[in-house]
Amino acid sequence: MIVALAFSLISTGVVAQTKASDVHGNQSTELLAIVHASKLVDLTHSFSASTPVWSGFGQAIITPAKDPKTGQPYTIEKDGFRANYFSMVGQYGTHIDPPAHFDAHGATIDAIPLDQMILPLVVFDITGLLHKDPNHALNVNDILSWEKSHGRVPSGSFAALRTDLSKDWDTNPTRFKRSPFPAWSLAAVRFLIEQRGVTAIGHESLDTDTTPHMDSETWLLQHGHYQIEAMAHLNEVPATGAVLIAMWPKVKNGEGFPVRVMAVVPADVSQGH
Structure with missing residues (x-):
């Protein structure tokens, strides 16, 4: 499994100074071979000035960067390059909510450890339940039913x-x-964190809760866990067996930012999906 090999490299192979450099080379070759043979699924939406966003934040403003002396936009024809200015809230497009988003003492995006950005991925598919209940909130019984088919939710997963x-x-x-x-029920979020040891959660909507009280999001973030909102293409990822990789700019004391998130689905898992 790719995640086991990656964590093994982080914890033992890469950091340790040993004389077996050829072993390290073999490990990196093996890891690359697994990645190259895997299906890579982009779980990120492109964003623009018209991207859906909570009305309390408003749309992004994306404009050409201008020469401060002339006020004219830089162009490839005139200047040999071009660039953009971005004015937007951190919670825009596919984005991370770190604990600091709801907790004055919570971790900001620059403080989240790298090993929490590469995690085993489990996907709860509730699309079959939405015909009868379009606003269904994942509950504990849904999770237990999922586990009967796919096994126990692994600790440390996304x-x-x-x-x-x-x-x-x-x-x-x-x-x-x-x-x-x-979205999620508070009971389901607490169960996943407290009983299954999940590291972080994510969803396709712009919010965690089915109610206006934000109980699930508040509890999650105030208990030291992050989430990724507005995810894409979860229909292309199996229930288990994939690895999530999430990256975001290291903004000092950042309280949220757009992310690039992907799933690595090993060939044997992809073929069985």
Whole structure:
């Protein structure tokens, strides 16, 4: 399994100074071979000035960078390069909410350890439940039912909620403005963190909760865990066996930022999906 090999390299092979450099070379070759043979799934939406966002934040403003002396935009034809200015809230597009988003003493995005950015991925698919209950909140019974088919949720994993809401990102963005919507129950979030040792969660919606009280998000962030919102393409990832890799700029004391997040699905898992 790729995640086991990666963690083994982090904890033993890469850091330790040993005379067996050829062993390290073999390990890195093996890791690269697994990655190259794997299916890579982009779990990130592109964002623009018209991207769905909570109305309390407002749309991003993306403009050409200008020469401060002339006020004119830089262009490839005139200057040999071009660039953008971005004015937007950190919680924009596919983004991370660190604990500091809801906790005055919580970790900011620059303080989240690297080993919490590469995690085993489990996906809870509740799309089959949404025909009868379009605003279904994943509950503990749903998790226990999932475990009967896929085994116990592994400790240290990233738990993602598939609702297929992301399919409306470009075609029906107004769907992201409605509330409630399919999301997590507080009981499910607490169960995953307290009983299963999950490290972080993610979902396709712009919020964690099906209610306006933000109980699930508040509890999660105030207990030291991060989440990723507005995820994409969870329909292309199996329930278990993939590895999530999430990266974001290391903004000092940052309270949220757009992320690039992907799933690595090993060939044997992909073929069985």
